[in-house]
Amino acid sequence: MTIEDPLVSRHHARIVLEGDRATVYDLNSRNGVKVNGVAAKEPVELKDGDRLRIGTQELVFCRVDAAPHSSAKTTGFLRHCARCRMPYPQEAGACPNCGATEALDEETLSGSFGTAAQQVWSVQLFVEVLERALGLERFEDIQRILRRATVQVEELLARGDAVDGAQLAKLAFGAVRASLTLRDPTWGLWVAQVYRRVPLAVPHDVVGKLGELAVHFPVDMAEPVEHLVAHQRTLPMTAENFPAVEALERVSASVRPALRTAKPS
Structure with a gap:
């Protein structure tokens, strides 16, 4: 994934998925990677809700359980359920996990981060x-x-x-x-x-x-x-x-x- 940001190195970080584990590695970037505000000098295993700071960007890591009964495609824009906070495709109309139709807006999801x-x-x-x-x-x-x-x-x-x-x-x-x-x-x-x-x-x-x-x-x-x-x-x-x-x-x-x-x- 390319991030257009002057503070992001050409090869800045890598997230490796192994089984049900996700680990972020800093690739000796100039400005580093932070996980929940702490510099990731060594590989860090990610947990649901962890925040990664890369350059001026903040990425939120979400662990999503499979929803086998949902027929919705996984492409397109994601919404976040206001009830269970699970991300799901906008075109699904309702959360496949709990059925709620209310979604969080960006500011609520990010914690006053409009x-x-x-x-x-x-x-x-x-x-x-x-x-x-x-x-x-x-x-x-x-x-x-x-x-x-x-x-x-x-x-x-x-x-x-x-x-x-x-x-x-x-x-x-x-x-x-x-x-x-x-x-x-x-x-x-x-x-x-x-x-x-x-x-x-x-x-x-x-x-x-x-x-x-x-x-x-x-x-x-x-x-x-x-x-x-x-x-x-x-x-x-x-x-x-x-x-x-x-x-x-x-x-x-x-x-x-x-x-x-x-x-x-």
């Missing part, structure tokens, strides 16, 4: 892999991961969905770190503009990294940081975010001379 939640979860995975790529200084991987991760965030914003503040903070911190590592302000500029589009205060550690980036690229960062400060001042001030806003104002003040120099007289 489209928006899927993208938030994907951002979390990108953050995890980005941290690894930064640690190993894999520059091409850093760029590739950030392009995909920022697209996920942009899609959420375009639909008007809420952005998870904690995940955005982690991604923003990694993105500014990437700009420092790559010696390119692009990802830091993205962080500055994305926080102008959400009702969230910039975390203090992200402000610190933006300050470091502004030292290296004062002309590039001056105007975006100034606009970001103006936006942050429109948000309710709390004891938690006030120090971060003050720090951001200091960054803005430090690069303001560069902004005046860059503007034509």
Whole structure:
């Protein structure tokens, strides 16, 4: 099975069926395989309901008992019975195991895992892999991961969905770190503009990294940081975010001379 995902290796994993046993093997993939959140460094025998994370995809392993009296074909779209949770072909009309006609929708089956939640979860995975790529200084991987991760965030914003503040903070911190590592302000500029589009205060550690980036690229960062400060001042001030806003104002003040120099007289 081919999964179109930049975090999936060409030969990533194998699931071997032997009798009534199913075992997953990680084929020395770059980003690994997780079963129920635990890295599968050795072969893992799968149980009904186990979740496999491969790249940004989550696969659910289901053990299905044979239904010899069912005449329904096994091809086509699968539904999951709301009563016994057994998967069965959509064209069967009713669950061959218990006869129920009600089916679970995708969000119920996956545990609040609809489209928006899927993208938030994907951002979390990108953050995890980005941290690894930064640690190993894999520059091409850093760029590739950030392009995909920022697209996920942009899609959420375009639909008007809420952005998870904690995940955005982690991604923003990694993105500014990437700009420092790559010696390119692009990802830091993205962080500055994305926080102008959400009702969230910039975390203090992200402000610190933006300050470091502004030292290296004062002309590039001056105007975006100034606009970001103006936006942050429109948000309710709390004891938690006030120090971060003050720090951001200091960054803005430090690069303001560069902004005046860059503007034509």
